[in-house]
Amino acid sequence: MVQFSEEKLNKVKEIIARYPEGKQKSALIPVLHLAQESFGGWLSAETMDYVASLLQIKPIEVYEVATFYSMFNLTPVGKYLFEVCQTGPCMVSGSDNIIEYIKSKLGIGVGETTPDGMFTLKLVECLGACGYAPMMQLGKHYREHLTPAKVDEIIAECRAKAN
Amino acid sequence: MGRKLLLENAHIEGIRYYDTYRRNGGYAAAEKALKSMGPEAVLEEVKKSGLRGRGGAGFPTGMKWSFIAKPEGVPRYLVCNADESEPGTFKDRYLMEFIPHLLIEGLLISSFTLGANACYIYIRGEYAWIPDILEQAIAEAKNNGWLGKNIQGTGFDLEIYVQRGAGAYICGEETALIESLEGKRGNPRIKPPFPAVKGLWQCPTVVNNVETLAAVVPIIKYGGDEYIKLGTGKSTGTKLISACGNINKPGVYEIEMNISVEEFIFSDEYCGGIRNGKRLKACIPGGSSVPVLPANLLLKTAKGETRMMTYESLADGGFATGSMLGSGGFIVMDEDQCIVKNTLTFARFYHHESCGQCSPCREGTGWMEKVLKNIETGKGKMSDIDLLWDIQRKIEGNTICPLGDAAAWPVAAAIRHFRDEFEWHVKNPEEAQRRNFGLAHYADPLPVAATV
Numbered sequence A: 001m002v003q004f005s006e007e008k009l010n011k012v013k014e015i016i017a018r019y020p021e022g023k024q025k026s027a028l029i030p031v032l033h034l035a036q037e038s039f040g041g042w043l044s045a046e047t048m049d050y051v052a053s054l055l056q057i058k059p060i061e062v063y064e065v066a067t068f069y070s071m072f073n074l075t076p077v078g079k080y081l082f083e084v085c086q087t088g089p090c091m092v093s094g095s096d097n098i099i100e101y102i103k104s105k106l107g108i109g110v111g112e113t114t115p116d117g118m119f120t121l122k123l124v125e126c127l128g129a130c131g132y133a134p135m136m137q138l139g140k141h142y143r144e145h146l147t148p149a150k151v152d153e154i155i156a157e158c159r160a161k162a163n
Numbered sequence B: 001m002g003r004k005l006l007l008e009n010a011h012i013e014g015i016r017y018y019d020t021y022r023r024n025g026g027y028a029a030a031e032k033a034l035k036s037m038g039p040e041a042v043l044e045e046v047k048k049s050g051l052r053g054r055g056g057a058g059f060p061t062g063m064k065w066s067f068i069a070k071p072e073g074v075p076r077y078l079v080c081n082a083d084e085s086e087p088g089t090f091k092d093r094y095l096m097e098f099i100p101h102l103l104i105e106g107l108l109i110s111s112f113t114l115g116a117n118a119c120y121i122y123i124r125g126e127y128a129w130i131p132d133i134l135e136q137a138i139a140e141a142k143n144n145g146w147l148g149k150n151i152q153g154t155g156f157d158l159e160i161y162v163q164r165g166a167g168a169y170i171c172g173e174e175t176a177l178i179e180s181l182e183g184k185r186g187n188p189r190i191k192p193p194f195p196a197v198k199g200l201w202q203c204p205t206v207v208n209n210v211e212t213l214a215a216v217v218p219i220i221k222y223g224g225d226e227y228i229k230l231g232t233g234k235s236t237g238t239k240l241i242s243a244c245g246n247i248n249k250p251g252v253y254e255i256e257m258n259i260s261v262e263e264f265i266f267s268d269e270y271c272g273g274i275r276n277g278k279r280l281k282a283c284i285p286g287g288s289s290v291p292v293l294p295a296n297l298l299l300k301t302a303k304g305e306t307r308m309m310t311y312e313s314l315a316d317g318g319f320a321t322g323s324m325l326g327s328g329g330f331i332v333m334d335e336d337q338c339i340v341k342n343t344l345t346f347a348r349f350y351h352h353e354s355c356g357q358c359s360p361c362r363e364g365t366g367w368m369e370k371v372l373k374n375i376e377t378g379k380g381k382m383s384d385i386d387l388l389w390d391i392q393r394k395i396e397g398n399t400i401c402p403l404g405d406a407a408a409w410p411v412a413a414a415i416r417h418f419r420d421e422f423e424w425h426v427k428n429p430e431e432a433q434r435r436n437f438g439l440a441h442y443a444d445p446l447p448v449a450a451t452v
Helices: A004-017 A024-038 A045-055 A059-066 A088-092 A095-106 A148-162 B020-024 B028-037 B039-049 B061-066 B093-100 B100-114 B132-145 B176-183 B209-220 B224-229 B262-265 B297-300 B311-315 B339-353 B358-375 B381-394 B401-429 B428-433
Strands: A078-085 A119-124 A134-139 A141-143 B078-084 B120-121 B159-164 B205-209 B239-243 B251-256 B278-286 B329-334
Touching: A004 A024, A024 A045, A024 A059, A024 B159, A045 A059, A059 B262, A088 B239, A088 B329, A095 A119, A095 A148, A095 B093, A141 B159, B020 B100, B020 B132, B028 B039, B028 B100, B028 B209, B039 B061, B039 B100, B039 B209, B039 B224, B039 B401, B061 B100, B061 B205, B061 B209, B078 B100, B078 B176, B078 B209, B078 B297, B093 B100, B093 B209, B093 B239, B100 B120, B100 B132, B100 B205, B100 B209, B120 B132, B120 B176, B159 B297, B176 B205, B205 B209, B209 B224, B209 B239, B262 B278, B278 B297, B278 B401, B339 B401, B358 B381, B358 B401, B381 B401, B401 B428
Parallel strands: A078 A119, B078 B120, B078 B205, B120 B159, B239 B329
Antiparallel strands: A078 A134, A134 A141, B239 B251, B278 B329
8 A cells, every 4th residue: 555654744744834724735746756756766546546635635636737747657667767868959969879878788768667677768858957968867866978988887886776 | 257246156165055155245135135125125126227037038027026916915925937947058057056045045035025925946846956955055044044934133024945846848937837836737827817916826926037036136235236237238237148069168157248149159268169170050049949040140140240148139130030048048059960850859849848738839849840850850841841831830829828939939940041951851861861961051151160
């Protein structure tokens, strides 16, 4: 069953307290982020229903938001999600080559996960790091000025962390 | 070297933290505003400064503030737009990451002026590490009596909260942002009513960009008259430009709005010229939605005057031969870049980011992406170029929010200035996949970048 820890529940309360009385729906996006972090990096229907019950709103209100925003994953993803930018400024700085390199290195296509469940490759639109292109998001942080060598390092770093 | 107002202390080690910020003159402007000026005087000063919205639209900030409705007993809100998602733009991120207290101080002065006791910073979800920095700065400010109840004994109360988005360019549009802040899909609202009358939770709300709110600090510190001395004409003060693409020194620069585009691109103080000794082909000077300009129209206007880094000069010639300063997302392309492909990435971007509310945008952006993809991959027909032109014309002006226009303009400008490159793609489908069209005549008569 999906259930936040005591600590996370307190965090939810703290978020709801940011808004005026009765406006707890405003907490939806922050709470969905918290849920995605807590329950395996994606939002299952069960997770979304749980969030709805916490905020006392209808499940459909959660689904329509979760499906709108691109950071919410509605299917399972690997332990490490490579979100590589492909928009103009990254493209003119060579993101195509980086994407091809990651594909061949991991042996997966866009939107796929490695068989060991470690890596998922997702292409995203501009993340606001155009001056430090090519780049990708990995968890909470950006990895910038990517080169094939740097991609190798990141993959090795993830593998080391997982062991 | 130009004068800096926002980044003047950016180089000081530890400026991210309260003590260092305060020691270097931080919160002096807030003290002045709250203790000796009062809301009306602050508003007058901001109006006098000529400050224009730094998010892209360039609307006068003082005027926007003066529109806020003040019904009795209804709370007012200030919302800081930190959704920075326009491709090519990464300036607000720099301010928030390195000088968070400048923003907090700006929010304090602005909230005080508007009579708002709660302020929300809506930050794009991908900037996931920045809320921690902002929240730390907020806590420090609170511990030092700059936030919370009865700030510095003035009786003014203010709380600032940070809210993350979750990946949606459209939430940079102010009414979509408000919807998102209310926990909904980011669908822009029909205006009127404007947020100044009915905004967040139907209360009077002002939404301003990060850089705009930060600029209030030097305006109060030095005065509107001093601010207006920087820059030219209606482009007063300084502007942050985030420069990227094929240049030697990508990054965030604060410029006085009185330098030429040529100086900005080629001088060592700024972009440092084109990378690898290549030649300049084209530039998108204000974020992906503004018209791309070929080099010959970028450095000089159609009238032959030097093109300056100002709102007016970049717009000189209208969309026929000019562009816009926009958000200051300055994307430079060298001779090896393909205009068709670049336009395709933007069309794909806008298709992905369309909220889907209005048919012309929802359908048109997808259609443009498809047609551009065909041309780029060698499956295009000559008639596709006219088709693209036709589609963008039918999106522009026919949508609730400006995303439709933002999607249409880059396609229109690419065809307007680089039609022969599109035709070359259609006529030489195989060759177009192997190499790019190159410079053609766009850079003439331009000098090669001086030194590399």
